[in-house]
Amino acid sequence: MCNPIEGCFSVLKARIKAYLALHHDDMLNVSYGEKTERRKQLLDRAAEHAMSCMDLGLVNKMAWHCALSVAAAIRGEPMEYGT
Secondary structure (H helix, E strand, C coil), X not given: CCCHHHHHHHHHHHHXXXXXXXXXXXXXXXXXXXXXXXXXXXXXXXXXHHHHHCCHHHHHHHHHHHHHHHHHHHCCCCCCCCC
C-alpha cells in the first residue's frame, strides 16, 4: 500500500462494521416505513463513534508503513499482499 489514506479508511471501515455488528438488532427491530430513517441514524452514530480512531498517531503509522513500502519498491523488492 502506497497511500496512507487507504490504510486510515480501512481502519475507519472496520470500526464502523464492528459498531454495526454490536447494534444489529437496532437495525432490524423497526416498524414498517421507519427502516430507512433508522438505518441512516444508526450509520450516523456508527460513523461518529468510529471517528475517534482517526488521530495523528494512526495517520503517522500509515504514512510510515507507506514510506517503507515505497522504499522497498525502489530497491526492487517483491511486494507481498498483507504487509
